[in-house]
Amino acid sequence: MSLEETLLFGLGAVAIIVTVHWITGKTGLPAAVLLTVFGIAYAYLPGPNVELEPEFILTFILPPLLYNAALDSSLLDIRRNMRTVISLSVALVIATALLVGYGLSLWVAGVSLAAGIALGAAVAPPDPVAALAVGRKAGLPTNLITLIQGEGLLNDATALTILLVASDVATGHEDFSVKATVGEFVLAAAGGVLVGWAVAWTVRFLRVLRADPLTANAISLVTPFAAYLLGEHLHVSGVLAVVVAGLIIGHDTPRYATGASRLQTSAVWRLIDFLLEGVVFLLIGQQMRTVIQELDQYETSTIVIALAVTLGVVLILRPLWLVLTQLLPRSLHTRLGGEDDSGTVKERSLSGKESAALSWAGTRGVITLAAVYSLPNFDNRDLLAFCAFSVVLVTLVGQGLTFAPLVRWLGLRANETDKARLRNEARSAAVRAALNRLDDIQGEHHDSHEDEAMETMRRQLQVRLDRYRHRLDLLEQVDSPEVPLSEQYEAALTVRQAVIDAEREELLRWRDAGRLDDENLRVLNRELDHEELVLPKRGKTH
Structure with a gap:
């Protein structure tokens, strides 16, 4: 050829x-x-x-x-x-x-x-x-x-x-x-x-x-x-x-x-x-x-x-x-x-x-x-x-x-329920480790600005931990291998996606109006893309 x-x-x-x-x-x-x-x-x-x-x-x-x-x-x-x-x-x-x-x-x-x-x-x-x-x-x-x-x-x-x-x-x-x-x-x-x-x-x-x-x-x-x-x-x-x-x-x-x-x-x-x-x-x-x-x-x-x-x-x-x-x-x-559940092979x-x-x-x-x-x-x-x-x-x-x-x-x-349960248990463990690390940092430093930043981070982590616990409670209540759908969780996904879409539209209006150049638009869009990437697909409770 x-x-x-x-x-x-x-x-x-x-x-x-x-x-x-x-x-x-x-x-x-x-x-x-x-x-x-x-x-x-x-x-x-x-x-x-x-x-x-x-x-x-x-x-x-x-x-x-x-x-x-x-x-x-x-x-x-x-x-x-x-x-x-x-x-x-x-x-x-x-x-x-x-x-x-x-x-x-x-x-x-x-x-x-x-x-x-x-x-x-x-x-x-x-x-x-x-x-x-x-x-x-x-x-x-x-x-x-x-x-x-x-x-x-x-x-x-x-x-x-x-x-x-x-x-x-x-x-x-x-x-x-x-x-x-x-x-x-x-x-x-x-x-x-x-x-x-x-x-x-x-x-x-x-x-x-x-x-x-x-x-x-x-x-x-x-x-x-x-x-x-x-x-x-x-x-x-x-x-x-x-x-x-x-x-x-x-x-x-x-x-x-x-x-x-x-x-x-x-x-x-x-x-x-x-x-x-x-x-x-x-x-x-x-x-x-x-x-x-x-x-x-x-x-x-x-x-x-x-x-x-x-x-x-x-x-x-x-x-x-x-x-x-x-x-x-x-x-x-x-x-x-x-x-098995205890980690034994x-x-x-x-x-x-x-x-x-x-x-x-x-x-x-x-x-x-x-x-x-x-x-x-x-x-x-x-x-x-x-x-x-x-x-x-x-x-x-x-x-x-x-x-x-x-x-x-x-x-x-x-067994998708077991998979989802394991993922949320691991997420909870990771957040608890992060909260423990904040306690260690707070014990080593006494800067007022750092204390304020750590408290903000602590509140964000606590919200995530509460969300994972809520999912685990939902998963523990079912015997089916299929992951149960949560109306509250689906609604949260819809709202988060709508917020990201609104942010994108506003950035495009700024660009089209000449208030934002394309280089900065790409940087900001990349931030939104990463945020959107972590959203689960609709109809799935991870």
């Missing part, structure tokens, strides 16, 4: 992404599914098509997506659920790769075991983007969100390591050795963790520079690429390096970053994530025409058998794995980790409903296509690419459209 065609495609992609976002808001349909369908439609229109370049995806698309997902994840929650996360992101990925490989080598003529395992590694890792987007909207419980996030962050490193070894064996570059393969995997994983930790430590060391929002943004944007490239340069898992760096930095951000830096960096990453995810699903759809065109050389029966084996393993093994892990000795069960086995929801949260995405497109040119490569694309399409569209109805049918809903 020429530069002009690339620019036109970029403009068209943004237009489609924005349109699909609007449609999703109106209909509730998953954006990933709609974007994939749009991509398929575009592939059959006249004009240039965009081919998926594996190196570009793995180097420029995957690191920022994984890094932002890691920033939004909880290091503590993933650590509490590490046994289950490892079961899904390592053991299940290995089992999927091996079963697909053995199935294809037995049932499809011309497909070697190594080539089949390479395809199995490509289709093994679920891409959690679509499942998480739907799950959050459907109100999936937080503990299941944590498992999906943790699995999606770590499974790519497992799959890409297996893919690399299997590809080398399939092309005759090296002989297969279980010992060597396990050693390579352990080395790549351990090295990736160390590189990620080193990158996170370096970013922490730069916390003085991160006080400035623009500098903090610049450092944040280059961090995933630095972690990935350093990992790949050292021949360890660059993907795992990105994930570990993101988890540690996300955990450290509340302590080491300023409020202004956090607000701006979060806004920038939301935009990047929004656009990259949109482009990814458009690219997935656009590959359909190319993939199908390469199938003329194969008999229909060969295509059907290869597709049945691949889809069968992917769709059946995941729920079977979750069921079988519950039949293991109790100490090896797939479990959910969390804390507790674990429990997955319920049948939770296992069903997790089994259907296995949508595959761009990493599967990027992986299979990176395969060398060995026999039956086009057939394997078609199988991979079909897995992506079936899971994205089939599971993507049915996941939300399944979650609702199972009755798996996050």
Whole structure:
């Protein structure tokens, strides 16, 4: 594609992404599914098509997506659920790769075991983007969100390591050795963790520079690429390096970053994530025409058998794995980790409903296509690419459209009342700590001006504390998982929004009358924007 065609495609992609976002808001349909369908439609229109370049995806698309997902994840929650996360992101990925490989080598003529395992590694890792987007909207419980996030962050490193070894064996570059393969995997994983930790430590060391929002943004944007490239340069898992760096930095951000830096960096990453995810699903759809065109050389029966084996393993093994892990000795069960009311870490086995929801949260995405497109040119490569694309399409569209109805049918809903209660308890604790700090300051200083300022601040804090206590009293009176609406609280939100709107209108009248220049208008508007930002959405009691 020429530069002009690339620019036109970029403009068209943004237009489609924005349109699909609007449609999703109106209909509730998953954006990933709609974007994939749009991509398929575009592939059959006249004009240039965009081919998926594996190196570009793995180097420029995957690191920022994984890094932002890691920033939004909880290091503590993933650590509490590490046994289950490892079961899904390592053991299940290995089992999927091996079963697909053995199935294809037995049932499809011309497909070697190594080539089949390479395809199995490509289709093994679920891409959690679509499942998480739907799950959050459907109100999936937080503990299941944590498992999906943790699995999606770590499974790519497992799959890409297996893919690399299997590809080398399939092309005759090296002989297969279980010992060597396990050693390579352990080395790549351990090295990736160390590189990620080193990158996170370096970013922490730069916390003085991160006080400035623009500098903090610049450092944040280059961090995933630095972690990935350093990992790949050292021949360890660059993907795992990105994930570990993101988890540690996300955990450290509340302590080491300023409020202004956090607000701006979060806004920038939301935009990047929004656009990259949109482009990814458009690219997935656009590959359909190319993939199908390469199938003329194969008999229909060969295509059907290869597709049945691949889809069968992917769709059946995941729920079977979750069921079988519950039949293991109790100490090896797939479990959910969390804390009880006293803060003690507790674990429990997955319920049948939770296992069903997790089994259907296995949508595959761009990493599967990027992986299979990176395969060398060995026999039956086009057939394997078609199988991979079909897995992506079936899971994205089939599971993507049915996941939300399944979650609702199972009755798996996050307890919003508990969440709201916890937030208001934490807010109350923070205000009490602030009041205690005022007492300490007042005991150390005896300046009349400071005393007046502290009394004003004390009254403001007391009003906030009373408001939080009122909300807690309201939340304690209900047994429903849904947050009760408070007419008084809703009225307060309406009044606060009306006051902010009136202030904005007056500032604009000053500007239009020539009494206020645009530079000062922007400063004052920014103050109102921050005040408006903390207002909860209407219809929600936080």
